[in-house]
Amino acid sequence: MTDLIIQNAHLATHKTLVNILITDQHIARIEEIADDNANSQDSQSNPAAASYDAQGNFVCGGFYDSHIHLDKACILDRCTIEQENLEEAVEETGKAKEAFTEADVYARASRVIEIARKKGTVGLRTFVETDQKTELRSFESIKRARDTYAFAIDIEICAFAQSGLTRACP
Structure with missing residues (x-):
């Protein structure tokens, strides 16, 4: 089960915005999203997961x-x-x-x-x-x-x- 979804994130390695799905403090999956659909399939089927909207900002490791x-x-x-x-x-x-x-x-x-x-x-x-x-x-x-x-x-x-x-x- 996904614990956190970082939505609408910009990654240097992707051309489109992505959703980053976190499980047990690790990145479980990165989903490219269409410009008109900012919600991932997992975020729609997993309403218990916390979410954070990165609003198109660059996301990187600490x-x-x-x-x-x-x-x-x-x-x-x-x-x-x-x-x-x-x-x-x-x-x-x-x-x-x-x-x-x-x-x-x-x-x-x-x-x-x-x-x-x-x-x-x-x-x-x-x-x-x-x-x-x-x-x-x-x-x-x-x-x-x-x-x-x-x-x-x-x-x-x-x-x-x-x-x-x-x-x-x-």
């Missing part, structure tokens, strides 16, 4: 961001930028990390996730620093954000010791 740092997102206002080089960026970020709280990291990460969702991102891989400055605060915050938004976006967390482990050990 985006996947493979490299983002949600723990350090939206901190530019906390950094002094003068030299505009990597060394300065690392130093300024290190200073800002000292003030990170779980609530702060969660709020900033959530803001970026909301923006990503609205732009069509369906998955992202975030790198999260675990070091002496942040301990596990950032990691715990990002796990919480991942769980909060699990209904809408897949978030893969890569925890790493960006600084600290190799420098802190004698």
Whole structure:
């Protein structure tokens, strides 16, 4: 049984508008439709299926961001930028990390996730620093954000010791 029908969709691979039939979260069938008939046979015989009218708009798969740092997102206002080089960026970020709280990291990460969702991102891989400055605060915050938004976006967390482990050990 079809769960969702996306009607009147424009796909790059088809010359006419199509209806996309979704079953169990997968595309079950794509039906080309005549210009004068926007309803598929399945939508007429399956009134229980939810439907969405794409109104001739382009439909494509979602985006996947493979490299983002949600723990350090939206901190530019906390950094002094003068030299505009990597060394300065690392130093300024290190200073800002000292003030990170779980609530702060969660709020900033959530803001970026909301923006990503609205732009069509369906998955992202975030790198999260675990070091002496942040301990596990950032990691715990990002796990919480991942769980909060699990209904809408897949978030893969890569925890790493960006600084600290190799420098802190004698």
